[in-house]
Amino acid sequence: MHPTASDAPLSVTSQTTPPTRFMVSTPTEVRRGSIFLTFAKPAAAPDVTCTGISVSLPRGDAATDLVNDEPRANYMLIDDYPRDSTGATWSVLRLPAAPVPTAPEWGEAPGHEFANIFDPRDDLYYKTGGLVPKDSALVVDYGVGQDIVNLDIGTGIDHRYKVQMLRLQSSMDGLIWDDLDTDPVQDTSRIERVFDPPLHARFLRILTVVDPSNEGYAVVRRFLINQGAQTRSDDDTVTFVCTPDEGEAVFDGSREFTLILSSIPVNQTPGAATLGITQTVIADGGEDHHTTSLDGFEKADSAFVFENFSSEQTRVGNGEHVTLHWTGSPENTEYHLSWDDRTERISVPAARDCSFDTVDLPGFAGLSRTTTFVLDAQTTNSSAQTVHHYQSTTVTVTDPDIEATSLTATGRIAVREGGTDTFLARSDDASTQALTTRAEGDVTVIA
Numbered sequence: 001m002h003p004t005a006s007d008a009p010l011s012v013t014s015q016t017t018p019p020t021r022f023m024v025s026t027p028t029e030v031r032r033g034s035i036f037l038t039f040a041k042p043a044a045a046p047d048v049t050c051t052g053i054s055v056s057l058p059r060g061d062a063a064t065d066l067v068n069d070e071p072r073a074n075y076m077l078i079d080d081y082p083r084d085s086t087g088a089t090w091s092v093l094r095l096p097a098a099p100v101p102t103a104p105e106w107g108e109a110p111g112h113e114f115a116n117i118f119d120p121r122d123d124l125y126y127k128t129g130g131l132v133p134k135d136s137a138l139v140v141d142y143g144v145g146q147d148i149v150n151l152d153i154g155t156g157i158d159h160r161y162k163v164q165m166l167r168l169q170s171s172m173d174g175l176i177w178d179d180l181d182t183d184p185v186q187d188t189s190r191i192e193r194v195f196d197p198p199l200h201a202r203f204l205r206i207l208t209v210v211d212p213s214n215e216g217y218a219v220v221r222r223f224l225i226n227q228g229a230q231t232r233s234d235d236d237t238v239t240f241v242c243t244p245d246e247g248e249a250v251f252d253g254s255r256e257f258t259l260i261l262s263s264i265p266v267n268q269t270p271g272a273a274t275l276g277i278t279q280t281v282i283a284d285g286g287e288d289h290h291t292t293s294l295d296g297f298e299k300a301d302s303a304f305v306f307e308n309f310s311s312e313q314t315r316v317g318n319g320e321h322v323t324l325h326w327t328g329s330p331e332n333t334e335y336h337l338s339w340d341d342r343t344e345r346i347s348v349p350a351a352r353d354c355s356f357d358t359v360d361l362p363g364f365a366g367l368s369r370t371t372t373f374v375l376d377a378q379t380t381n382s383s384a385q386t387v388h389h390y391q392s393t394t395v396t397v398t399d400p401d402i403e404a405t406s407l408t409a410t411g412r413i414a415v416r417e418g419g420t421d422t423f424l425a426r427s428d429d430a431s432t433q434a435l436t437t438r439a440e441g442d443v444t445v446i447a
Contacts, residue, residue, distance in 0.1 A: 008290040009048040009281050010039040010251060014297075022066070022266045022299045030073045034262040035297070039279075041251040048251040049282040051244070055259060056237040056276035063271025066264065066297060067238050073265035080240050081260040088249060090257070093241040096144040139205040145172060147198035153191040153206075165210045168193075170201035177205065184209050237276065248282065266299055273297040298332055305329045305352075306377045309391035318399045319366040321359040326375060326391070328354060334378040340371050348375075369400035 015036045022033040037055060041048050059067035059075060067075050082090035153168075165186040169177040180199070185191055242259060249257065274295045280287055309326040316322060328335065330352050336345035337356065348356045358364055377389040 008277070008279050008292045009041070009045070010050065010053075010279055011042050012277060012292075012294055013038050013040075014275075014294055022264075022297065024270055024299050024301055025068055025073070025266055025268045027268070030068060030070075030265050032263050032265055034260065034264065035275075037259045037261075037275075037277075037294075039251070039257045039259075040255070041253060043253065049248050050251060050257075050279060051248045051282060051287060052241060052278075052280040053257065053259070054239055054241045054278045054280075055261070056239040056278075057261070057264065058236065058273055058275075059238050059267075060236055061267050061269055063269045063299075064273055065236075065267055065269070066273035066275075066299070068265040068267040070265075075238055075265055078238065078264050079260075079262045081262070082242055083258040083260065084244075084249070085254070085256045085258075089245045090242050090249075091245055092259075093243075095239040095241065134208055134211045136208045137205050139174075139203060141174065141203050145200055145202045147200050148204075149195055149198050151191065151193040151195075151204075164208060167207045167209055169205050169207055170199060171203040171205075172201060174203045177203075177207075270299050270301050273299065300329065300332050304333075304379065304389075306333075306389050306391065309373075309375050310393050311373070311395045313395065315396045315398065316367055318368055318397055318401065320397075321357060321364075321366050322395050323355055323357045324373060324375075324393070325353075325355050327352065328377055329379075330354075332379065336376045336378065337373060338376070339373045340369070345376065367395060367397045369402065370394065370396050 023031045025031045035057075039050075039053060057067050058065045059069045061068075067073075067078075069075055076094075078094075080092045080094070082092055084090060151168075165184045167184050168180045168191060170180060171177045180193065240259065240261065242257075249255070251257075272295065274293045275297065277292050277294055279290045279292075281290065282288075306328045307326070309324070312323040312325060313320075324337070328350070330350045333350055335348045335350055335354070337348050338345050346361070348354070358366070372392055372394045374390060374392045377391075379387050379389070
């Protein structure tokens with residue numbers, strides 16, 4: 001659970017699905033996740049009268065965004081489920097509103113009835129049941145302004161089944177229309193446009209400018225389904241505004257409100273996203289708006305990586321340090337290091353290509369004997385269970401310190417010239433000095 005840290009009247013906790021992280025989408029697959037947000041009054045706080053709660057999810061392709069806004073992801077399919085522990089009902093308004101095309105004017109003239117099977121999410125189309133009169137318009141309203149780069153509009157099937165001369169127009173308010181071409185478009189079954197800089201518009205329409213000929217039916221296919229890249233200058237979030245149907249909700253110590261958002265399309269960029277939350281409460285006879293943020297929404301690549309754990313130095317002298325390297329998944333993975341002389345786990349940095357130098361470890365004087373390092377990469381699976389992944393590497397130490405309970409030598413034990421001449425027994429009051437040491441055959445030294 002991830003709590004907020006703010007002075008907002010209601011505390012917020014969140015639990016994500018999948019646990020602890022979202023899996024990013026791929027070029028071939030849109031992956032989705034869910035968010036559970038629970039609002040409650042802190043135990044020691046007075047009752048809170050709330051008139052609204054809004055939750056904003058950042059959308060785009062950045063590491064700090066969450067919602068995938070590619071056309072194939074269709075973030076309008078996000079489901080919202082408000083739950084009040086008292087059984088009271090809440091309404092949820094989604095912003096921006098789902099892009100719903102306005103009803104076309106085509107077919108109003110007798111004999112020109114039409115079947116409306118247009119859906120901006122699919123390769124469907126408008127089709128008239130007869131010829132299209134002059135000044136007929138087919139309009140699409142995308143709810144908010146779009147920065148449109150590409151258009152690909154099918155306006156007919158062949159020479160016989162196509163719309164006659166027309167204009168392609170755009171508008172921000174649906175009242176004032178701008179022509180996108182100097183001259184009308186004619187004698188074509190397809191309109192393709194590339195806009196540089198992008199065309200900023202909320203409404204797009206096809207307007208016929210001449211009366212029909214007797215060439216037969218007219219068909220408009222795939223109207224604006226391929227809008228191309230979009231950058232939003234006026235809206236870069238998906239916001240859910242929750243209001244109690246009774247006008248206000250009084251949160252005492254026993255009341256909770258939970259908002260469940262499911263089928264959230266996750267973008268393709270690993271990182272961490274932060275949600276924006278606004279609470280509207282009654283205070284001093286008026287409404288106060290408290291805005292806070294909620295972090296901890298991590299996105300990770302589905303491919304877990306943990307490999308190439310090694311030491312930059314394979315052999316060091318007594319008292320020297322080593323630098324360890326490895327490649328691993330930085331998102332939602334904890335790394336802990338241990339070795340022969342230090343069995344307690346040490347947290348080390350998490351990065352794609354990571355290094356750790358033992359000289360940076362306070363109080364560590366360096367290696368004194370051949371040492372095996374063990375790196376533990378700790379992850380959480382889809383069942384919220386902890387999974388450990390281990391790799392090890394060994395570094396040889398020249399002139400090592402040797403500590404043993406017993407030592408058996410076949411041959412001889414030699415004290416180097418210029419080296420120590422003392423064998424020290426493990427006790428406080430016993431020692432043995434050997435100024436000249438010579439042994440033949442098997443020698444056993446018991447500490």
